[in-house]
Amino acid sequence: MTDFFDKAGYGENPVGFGKTVAVLVVDFQRAFTDPSMPAGKSPHIHAAVEKTVPLLAAARAAGLLVVSCYTAWSNERGMIPWKTTAVRTGMFHGDPATEMDPRIYEPGYDVNLVKAGPSIFFGTPLSTILQRNGVDTVVITGCTTSGCVRASIIDAFSYGFRTIVARDCCGDMEAGPHEANLLDVSRRYADVVDSATCIAQFGQFAAAA
Secondary structure, eight states: OOOHHHHHTTTOSOOOOOSSEEEEEEOOBHHHHOTTSTTOOOHHHHHHHHHHHHHHHHHHHTTOEEEEEEEOBSSGGGSOOOSOHHHHSSOBTTSGGGSBOTTTOOTTTOEEEEESSSSSSTTSSHHHHHHHTTOOEEEEEEEOIIIIIHHHHHHHHHTTOEEEEEEEEEEOSSHHHHHHHHHHHHHHTOEEEOHHHHHHHHHHHHHHO
16 A cells, blocks of 8 residues: 555665664663663563674674763753653763663773763764764664664764664664654665664675775
8 A cells, every 4th residue: 555655755765885884872771771770671672682782793793883872961950851750860970770781882892972862963972983984874773762763863864874773673662662763764764674684784894894
């Protein structure tokens, strides 16, 4: 069945991988991945973390840039007015919720940034880091799909990067918002593929190198 998006040509032009790829990992911190935390109880996010582990292993083996981030602030005056209680409490610098999930974070390899807003780009040096490393394509993973991941996708697109979203490496509080937002960004901003497709592509970059 054809809808009005199809009739208007949405999603007709794939993005594709460019010449140099980086993997961006958005907010896979304990606040969202640790079941003992108020916002860390989503099985959907837990599954995304598990899928991200081999994807990052393949990226590092291929020598690709990996940039991760976590959300934190110094005090309440430095916090933007989030509406979510779990985000407004316990996420100050040094709190356990701000620690990166050790399954996906490699301190000796990854570039790690701290942010206060939804997007991994906003208020961070990420675009400069990517440009300095000659990156033209970003593969986005993390949580939550409808929040910080979506914001990061839009900013990546707005900065002119080819934007690829690893579907099974992104998670949300529920599957519905995850699927709805991936459908929407696939029509406008990004290619949405599975992690196996990304891993295969990483292998090609490694072979070429």
